[in-house]
Amino acid sequence: MTRPQSFSAGAPSKLILFGEHAVVYGHAAVAVPLAEPCALATAGLTQAGVPVTVALEDFKLTWSRGEEPAASELRPFARLVESLVKTGRVPDNGWALAVRSAVPIGCGLGSGAAVAAASLRAVYGLFGVSRSDADLSADVYEVERLLHGSPSGVDNTVIAHGRPVLFKKGSPPKFLPAPARALRLAVADTGWRHKTAEVVSDVAQRRREAPGLCDGIFEEIGSLAAEGARAFESGDHRRLGVLMDENQGLLVRLGVSSGSLDHLVGAARAAGALGAKLCGAGKGGCMAALAESGEHALRVARALEEEGAKRVFVARVGVAEGMACRERKD
Numbered sequence: 001m002t003r004p005q006s007f008s009a010g011a012p013s014k015l016i017l018f019g020e021h022a023v024v025y026g027h028a029a030v031a032v033p034l035a036e037p038c039a040l041a042t043a044g045l046t047q048a049g050v051p052v053t054v055a056l057e058d059f060k061l062t063w064s065r066g067e068e069p070a071a072s073e074l075r076p077f078a079r080l081v082e083s084l085v086k087t088g089r090v091p092d093n094g095w096a097l098a099v100r101s102a103v104p105i106g107c108g109l110g111s112g113a114a115v116a117a118a119s120l121r122a123v124y125g126l127f128g129v130s131r132s133d134a135d136l137s138a139d140v141y142e143v144e145r146l147l148h149g150s151p152s153g154v155d156n157t158v159i160a161h162g163r164p165v166l167f168k169k170g171s172p173p174k175f176l177p178a179p180a181r182a183l184r185l186a187v188a189d190t191g192w193r194h195k196t197a198e199v200v201s202d203v204a205q206r207r208r209e210a211p212g213l214c215d216g217i218f219e220e221i222g223s224l225a226a227e228g229a230r231a232f233e234s235g236d237h238r239r240l241g242v243l244m245d246e247n248q249g250l251l252v253r254l255g256v257s258s259g260s261l262d263h264l265v266g267a268a269r270a271a272g273a274l275g276a277k278l279c280g281a282g283k284g285g286c287m288a289a290l291a292e293s294g295e296h297a298l299r300v301a302r303a304l305e306e307e308g309a310k311r312v313f314v315a316r317v318g319v320a321e322g323m324a325c326r327e328r329k330d
Helices: 072-087 111-127 131-149 154-161 196-207 212-232 237-254 259-270 293-308 320-326
Strands: 007-020 029-045 054-058 061-064 093-100 165-167 182-188 275-279 286-291 311-317
Touching: 007 054, 007 111, 007 154, 007 212, 029 111, 029 212, 029 293, 029 311, 054 072, 061 072, 061 131, 072 093, 072 275, 093 111, 111 131, 111 311, 131 154, 131 212, 165 212, 182 259, 182 293, 196 212, 212 237, 237 259, 237 275, 237 286, 259 286, 259 293, 275 320, 286 293, 293 311
Parallel strands: 054 093
Antiparallel strands: 007 029, 029 093, 029 165, 054 061, 182 286, 182 311, 275 286
C-alpha cells in the first residue's frame, strides 16, 4: 500500500454536564463531545533527514525538533513529538505537523486533549499506525499527564471516543447510547481564563480545611451525575435542566464559580433555559445552558451575547456529532 503524502484528522471538544471537581475524588461525571468547536491537524511527509516541524497556525508559531520551543504554546507539541518518536511508531525526521483549533484555551472545553487527539490521529494516519479509540485515549492521557500532572481521565476518554460517557475514575467508562432526543445547548465564554491545576489545588486546600463540607458536596454531585445520565438517555430535558441547576448550586457552594459565570448563568435562565451551569474547573471559562430546541438555543445564545459573553457556541449533542468530528478531513 502506498503511504499517503499527508493525512488530516479532527477531534471534538468536550463539555461536562455533571461532575466537575467531584470526579477528581472518585465520584461520577457525565461528559459529552461537541462537534463544534473542534481541533484539526494535518501531518505530512517532508524530506528524509529534515527535522520534524510543528506549525501552530492559530498562533503563527513554528518549532523544529532539536530546538528549544520559543513560546509556551509550543512546549506541549515538543513533548508530544518526543513521546511519539520514543514509541518507535513514527520516524524521528522527515515529517511535519500543522495544527489549528477553534477550542478556547483554559475554558473548560478540553482544548489540550482535543488538540492532542487530532494531532495523534493525523500522525498515526500518515504512518499507518493502527490504534483503537481506547489506545488513542490512553495516548492522549499520557500527553495530558505530562502537561497537567494527574488529569481525571474525562477529557481524553470522551474526546478520543467521541461519545457521551458516564465516567468514574478507576472504573471502565460507561458510554451512553444516543439520547431519545438530542440536546441543544448554548455554550458561552466569559472571557476570563483560569489554570485548571490552580483551581483544583484551591479546591484541595479547601477540602483539607473543611473535609466534611467538601466531601458532602462531592457526594451530592456524584449522585446528580448518575441521575443526569438516566435523564440524558431518556431524553428528559426538563429533569436534566433541573439537575444542571442543582449542580451549579453545589459548585457555587464549593467556591469555584465567579461573578462573570453567575451573571451568564442568570442571563440564560432569564432567557428561558431549562438549566445552566459552569463547565470545567470554574473561576472563569465557559458555562452552558440547555435549551428546548435549536431555535430556543439561538435565542439563549443571543441573550448571552447581549449580557457580555465574549463568544457563544450553539451545540447539538447526541452521539453522531462527536463521531463525525473525529473523522473530519481537510
